[in-house]
Amino acid sequence: MTVNVLTPKDITKKAFNREELFILDVRNESDFNDWKIEGENFEYLNVPYFELLDGVEEITGEIPTNKVVLVVCAKEGSSVMVAEMLSEAGLNVSYLKGGMKAWSEYLEPVKIGDLNDGGEIYQFVRIGKGCLSYMVLSEGEAAVIDSTRMTDIYIDFAKSKGTKITHVFDTHLHADHISGGRTIAEKTGATYWLPPKDATEVTFVYQPLEHGNDVAIGNTTINFETLYSPGHTIGSSSFIVDREYLLSGDILFINSIGRPDLAGKAEDWVADLRTTLYKRYRELSEDLIVLPAHFMMIDELNEDGSVAEKLGELFAKNHGLNINDENEFRKLVTKKLPPQPNAYQEIRETNMGKINPNLEKQREMEIGPNRCAVR
Known part of the structure; x- marks a missing residue:
């Protein structure tokens, strides 16, 4: 029989459409x-490839014949x-092209x-890493936010x-993935914006992104308003x-909130995080559609594959927005944290x-899941 090839785009569509998929992952158990590749209706079997060097007879009975079967490894060769x-x-x-x-x-x-002025907004879903970036387009010009x-x-x-x-923004200095902001600006001549309080050690020229900045995209100002929201x-x-849209960076996610410890400042920044979430965001319209910079779990994707929810819904359902006791909140965001992102200091x-x-080193640095949230 022929060995089929499926691309990351093919698998993304299956995840978006909630299709069934059986994944044989031949990487090490750890x-x-x-x-791993996540999907609402995906099933998994993990058998390291070195256990299969002498043959696959022992696992053939575990491979379904009525579902699409995908073999996955780190780089493609073993799969x-x-x-x-x-x-x-x-x-x-089938095997996953590129692993x-x-x-x-x-x-x-x-x-x-x-x-409202005829422009559009797009979300770029990096489904394997949980990163979300954005492009706002209007009258022949575009702005990119939190690019990979x-x-x-x-x-x-x-x-x-x-x-x-014409404009590239980072909502903050990222610690879980390498930003493409500077590179896009260099390639296109766009202005690169970065919050100055996160940029005290940067070695390059940038435009300070400060509270109240309105930026023109196209011939009109799309009310692109900057809101200072420290904490992450x-x-x-x-x-x-x-x-209409609140791009929340890594402060607020659909089912969680941002962690304040990735620069070693958890105790110092927890009060800022609470003020942003419980005061600044509370003053905003609950009809704003929250567009975060990350998602944690595959079930946060909407039917069309987007990650978005009204602010009012998050105030009602997100546990991180409903902790009345300040000490309990402090404990949650400083003590009960998942492991740090891979190579976050180097990033x-x-x-x-x-x-x-x-490039190869950058790829290695980014391997692994997104870990920017309090779980």
Whole structure:
């Protein structure tokens, strides 16, 4: 039988559509337990490939014949080998092109909505990493927010829409992934904006992003308002776009809230986090649609694959927004935290411009799940 190939885009569509998929992951058990391809109706079997070097006879009975079967490894090579062995045993299987490395880097653009002046807003879902970035387009110009290091995707998408990227924003200095903001700005001539309180150690020129900034995109100002919202970092900022969308960065997620410890300042910043969530955000319209910079779990995706929810719904359902006791809140966000993101200190230094790792090193630094939230 032929060994089929499925791409990260193919698997993303299956995740968005809640399709069934059986995944045979042939990485080591610890790697699988730490980070895997997630889908609401995905099933898993983890058998390290070195256990299959002498044959696949012991697992053929565990592979379904009535579902799409995907073999996954870190970079592709081992999954091709195992898929070929299963095919020779009479099973119809596919392998993931590029392995988990490609899965980590894939971005799927999802249209969030139209803006009042005729513009549009798109969310780029990095489903394998849980990162969410954005593009606001209006009258031939575009702004990119919280971009990943896969910069050509944004540049090519803007070109396909007949627009030029003129502004690039980071809501804060990221610690879980390498920002593409500076690179996009260099390639397009766009202005790169960064909160100055997060930029005290950066080695490059940037435009200070401060409370109350309104930025023109196209010939009109799309009411692109900056809201200072510290807590995840000391400089964290949110954006209110078109009086309808709240881009919350890593301060507020759908089912959780941002962690304040990634710069080693948890005790110092927990009060800022509470003030932002319980005071600044409470003063905003509950009809604002929250667009975070990350998602934690696959079930946070809406039917169209987007990650978005009204602020009022989050006030009603998000546990992190409903802790009345300040001491309990402090304990939650300083003591009950998941492990730190992989290589987060090196990622911060890269985003400051202090170090410039090569592409392969950058890929290694970003391997693993998103861990920017309080669970």
